[in-house]
Amino acid sequence: MKTSLQIAAEARLEPIAAIAERLGLPVGYLEPYGRYRGKIDLTFLDDYHDRPLGRYVLVSAITPTPLGEGKTTTAIGLAMALNRIGKRAAVTLRQSSLGPVFGIKGGGAGGGYSQIVPLAESILHLNGDIHAVSQAHNQLAALTDNSWYHGNPLDIDPDRIEIRRVVDVNDRFLRQVMIGLGGKQNGFPRQTGFDISVASELMAILAMVNGVGAQAALRDLRSRIGRMVVAFRRDGTPITAEDVRGAGAATVLMREALKPNLMQTIENTPALIHAGPFANIAQGNSSILADLIALRCADYVVTEAGFGVDIGAEKFFNLKCRASGLWPDVAVIVATIRALKAHSGKYDIVAGKPLPPALLHENPDDVISGSANLRRQIENLHQFKVPVIVALNAYPEDAPAEIDAVAHIATTAGAAGMTVSNVYAEGSAGGVDLARLVIEIAERPGPRPVQFLYPLEWSLADKITTIAHRVYGAAAVTFSPTAAAQLAALEDTGFGNLPICMAKTHLSLSHDPALRGAPEGFTFPIREVRLSAGAGFILPIAGTTVTMPGLGAHPAAHQIDIDDEGNIVGLF
DSSP states (O other): OOOHHHHHHTOOOOOHHHHHHHHTOOGGGEEESSSSOEEEOTHHHHHTTTSOOOEEEEEEESSOOTTOOSHHHHHHHHHHHHHHTTOOEEEEEOOOOHHHHSSSSOOSSEETTEEEESHHHHHSSGGGHHHHHHHHHHHHHHHHHHHHHTTOTTOEEEEEEOOOEEESSOOGGGSSEEESOSSGGGOOOEEEOEEEGGGSHHHHHHHHOOOSSHHHHHHHHHHHHHHOEEEEETTSOEEETTTTTOHHHHHHHHTGGGSOEEEEETTOOEEEEOOOOOTTTSOOBOOHHHHHHHHHHOSEEEEEBSSOIIIIIHHIIIIIIHHHOOOOSEEEEEEOHHHHHHTTTSOOOOTTSOOOGGGGSOOHHHHHHTTHHHHHHHHHHHTTTOOEEEEEEOOTTOOHHHHHHHHHHHHHTTOSEEEEEOHHHHGGGGGHHHHHHHHHHHTOOSOOOOOOSSOTTSOHHHHHHHHIIIIIOOSEEEEOHHHHHHHHHHHHTTOTTSOBOOBOOSSSSSSOTTOOSSOOSOEEEEEEEEEETTTTEEEEEETTOOSSOOOOSSOGGGTOEEOTTSOEESOO
16 A cells, blocks of 8 residues: 555645635635645634534544554544535644654554645644744743843742753653753753653643633633743742743744644545644643634534543543533544454564564454453543444454454443444545444434533542542552652642643553553552643653653654655655
8 A cells, every 4th residue: 555645645635725615614714824724713713603513523542552543544534434424524633743753653644545634734843833832932941040040039949940941852862951051151050851842831721722712712822821830939839931921922922823723634624733732741632722613613523632542532521621611422432453452461562663473363362352441441431421432443454253353342341333444545435334323323312411530629639549540440549759749739839629631651551551451450650740730730740751752763754855856755
């Protein structure tokens, strides 16, 4: 089969104004960025606030292998298939980070005949949003250190400067650094570090901004940035971006980034791409604003929550839905036979290396043996009172007996249905069965109960423990002395009523990527706790999770180049 980049190069793209018309967005609200991409003026939400909302479809997955299980591909293909059978549909996705693009995982823009196009434009510097986040974040960091340098009028405790610098690169060498070396003219020495740009609190804020229109959204952005805690005083009280007089400049830098980006799929289905927080170290969902616009335009909006249900979907409900007031009509869990076999514990899948040959042989017993993860993730979604569909992302080697095993596992675990999705190889035609099942479930009459996992009034420790126990299957939670002190300080300073955004591995329901399937009886360790007051959540960090990824021995950057005709090669 052709590569995704080759398939994308052959796509017949429509001008971005035609995509806006397909979406139902009057072209007066479109701000073109070239021929095939644009931004959406938020005044649309002011002028069309009374339009009824479309159906809302969440796509997540079982715990993935290091290669991913095609969740984005499935979300894109489902939106295309809904359009194919007569529904006006759109997909809302996160923006790709350049770290994974040049690392190992890829761009997060789908693949095969179910992808966003133009592919290179969608994953490389899309309309400058991540640059804006990085610039605004580093401006705040510089202003914080500058206040300390010039007489320290805010009484900043240099050991409690919380804001770190960011860069959109996988670079383990920047996790811990010393700055301010070389004499007083270069500042004061202190230890700090870098995070990847998508881990910036400003990226989380971009995804969480709400508002019924342009000015309301801009005010919410300005207010959230102003609430960011960048440091603490020596007396333990917080210092905000407002205090260092940086919130206004950061808002100006992010003003254009606040507008969602409009692109298209390979079959010209509208795609709104906005915000890019990772699900393992942030909330892992596209923006509320993009979803609101899409829901005012389309009959169906398909949105993706990063990684597995235990990470992205849990945060979708407890963070994004809590902030937006939206609630999905149906949830889709993407699974693959290879991942279910891997969860049996018999196979190791390593990014960049060939799959174990035995993994490709027919073996329904291994599918059943690894089924605990799928069952747990279905149970996790049922805690939010949402009907669940399982989409089996198909591979050529999948055997009928293995597919039957997945169907049996899904239905006995309480899924409303299971169907095979072949959108990677066939585009929308390979997702028609899934689209029809989604419509059948989403349009069933009856109430849509809203059920969060915990109330905000609980203590931070109780909220963390509830997630670890009810979603991950942990028997107990331990807090390091540092984490325990941080939790106590956060509650003492008035942040105890915030929801939780857990940072943990995406390769296991637990904190340990080696624990596959649905582990039980383990102790879930919290190493440290960070505050994201502007985004509106607490970030506990579990196990060895890092907020700055590293490169492998053979990163994708080694293969990316320009050929003699000026075409990008090796990108995807």
